[in-house]
Amino acid sequence: MQAFAYVACAHKKTNLTNLLISFKDVSIRHFNTLVFEDLNFSLEKGQHWALVGNSGSGKSTFLDFIMGKASMARGEAYYPYFDQHIQEHHQDDPLFNRYKLITQVSARHEFRNLSNTSDFYYQQRFNSCDSEDADTVSTYLSSIKVVNPSGLWTIQKATEWLKLTYLLDKELIKLSNGETKRLMLAAALIKNPVLLLLDNPLNGLDVSARQDFNELIREISESGISIIMATPATEIPESITHVAVLESGKMIIQCKKYEFKPISFHTIGQIQTNQDELKQLLSATPSVVYDTIIGMEDVSIKYGDKQILDGVNWQVRQGQRWALTGHNGAGKSTLLSLINGDNPQAFANKIILFDQPKGSGESIWEIKKKIGYVSPEFFQYFPTGSTCLQVIESGFDDTLGLFRVSGKSRAETSLRWMTLLHISEFAGALIRNVPVSIQRICMLARAMVKNPSLLILDEPCLGLDVERQEQFKNLIDTICSMTDLSLIYVSHYQEEMPLSITHSLKLEQGRVV
Incomplete structure (x- = not known):
């Protein structure tokens, strides 16, 4: 059995003028499985949320839902800021939707080969002939469609921040796991989205990159991009303003970050091996x-x-x-x-x-x-x-x-x-x-x-x-x-x-x- 200890958190008031997202009594279905029921959550411009909880608590599914990859079974969802932004800037484009204003960095990349006929295969990175059937980092980043051309995150700024400059001529397939994660972060930032979704972004990064990450999140937040990230309770960046605790498909705690105590969030007991x-x-x-x-x-x-x-x-x-x-x-x-x-x-x-x-x-x-x-x-x-x-x-x-x-x-x-x-x-x-x-x-x-x-x-x-x-x-x-x-x-x-x-x-x- 698992037992949890939490601190009490204050009630959060919503500023309607800056409301990005509002979910009321929402149930979320992912791959024909009901993951969340009666979920209530709101995100305002300028807020940055950390999602914490044990493996399988629903953090990735919640991010997928915001990105439109999981469906709403029932409830009410509102996106006032996104709707207003589209009305002001993209009303002449019938194909433009709110999801183009959101970027997500998940566990798996979606790179394709140059002919776009198939996905990469595992050994391809080690075979010189086949590895040439892949974009370089520079070509890949140059092909990204930017949501906000006047945004602060240019290719140069993103590659310098994420230490990708020396990798610009390297084929995607030859990148290490950590280099791939940094590239995915850069690609997401270059779009200059309204909202950035990060699923355990520190996974695969070495010690140096993890130390730089806290400063990167501060820079992203100051550039006007809102952030929701799934992360361990002990690795919440300083610029995060709010924390949501998930457990078994429920958001059981929502609070300001200073009210959340990681030491109070723990599991009791061990999984025994026969x-x-x-x-x-x-x-x-x-x-x-x-x-x-x-x-x-x-x-x-x-x-x-x-x-x-x-x-x-x-x-x-x-x-x-x-x-x-x-x-x-x-x-x-x-x-x-x-x-x-x-x-x-x-x-x-x-x-x-x-x-x-x-x-x-x-x-x-x-x-x-x-x-x-x-x-x-x-x-x-x-x-x-x-x-x-x-x-x-x-x-x-x-x-x-x-x-x-x-x-x-x-x-x-x-x-x-x-x-x-x-x-x-x-x-x-x-x-x-x-x-x-x-x-x-x-x-x-x-x-x-x-x-x-x-x-x-x-x-x-x-x-x-x-x-x-x-x-x-x-x-x-x-x-x-x-x-x-x-x-x-x-x-x-x-x-x-x-x-x-x-x-x-x-x-x-x-x-x-």
């Missing part, structure tokens, strides 16, 4: 003994004139647990792609994987069978039409989706992992319809179903609340205590690192520091 069941699942297949899990000697990767990795030497022995750290764009994802079989330049370097030199006859799929992999970029390309159970079962074949008839034994094992992780109720739900926290845990289960010798976790806790993060860390530590699993763990947050970490590798500009 250790006997975990032992049985981990012992279902015999473990293989290796001497060298990863061996790299003077590994260098270059794309054109850009040096991505420069003289990397790295030895990972069986049973070692490594933290891999570095700033956004330091080369972490490229380093991991050499291990996971996704980067063809691995064959041009001296690399040993599971005691075998790279290129000695093993196939990519033979390598992948020994590796469990979780990453935000990986999830970006996963087909959203799969059920959670199918996503997990696809881990047996290392495919993005289930492309063979489901096997009874594999499905049963996948469901056992879901039960162990307390997510079995979502087995038949589409992965796109479940909370981000459930999506992340499904990806962990997908990585573990085949009992890999090496587990690579690239920012696995993005989107998880504190309770789920603790569950995740405890599970990893328990698995490490029961097996000789080798681990590579990537995170910008020191507090997310499992206690079982024994070694550390830090990259800076492609070099080991």
